[in-house]
Amino acid sequence: MARCPECAAMMEWNSKLKMVVCLSCGLTVTRTELDRMWKKIRETNFDESDNYEKKKSRKKDWLDWYSSSDKNK
Numbered sequence: 001m002a003r004c005p006e007c008a009a010m011m012e013w014n015s016k017l018k019m020v021v022c023l024s025c026g027l028t029v030t031r032t033e034l035d036r037m038w039k040k041i042r043e044t045n046f047d048e049s050d051n052y053e054k055k056k057s058r059k060k061d062w063l064d065w066y067s068s069s070d071k072n073k
Contacts, residue, residue, distance in 0.1 A: 010022075019031075
């Protein structure tokens with residue numbers, strides 16, 4: 001069973017349509033489309049977490065620089 005990328009509900013294979021259908025919102029996609037949608041979501045989430053880590057690292061570097069410059073005074 002797959003999860004819907006729109007509402008996170010369970011999806012079910014419909015053999016007549018040969019597509020995966022969301023049991024909650026009714027989103028109907030092929031398995032390939034579903035995989036592409038989830039890949040895009042994962043990439044977006046990875047980029048956001050990567051940006052957060054970069055920002056955190058820059059802040060730490062700045063604080064280290066600021067504390068070391070204060071000691072030199």
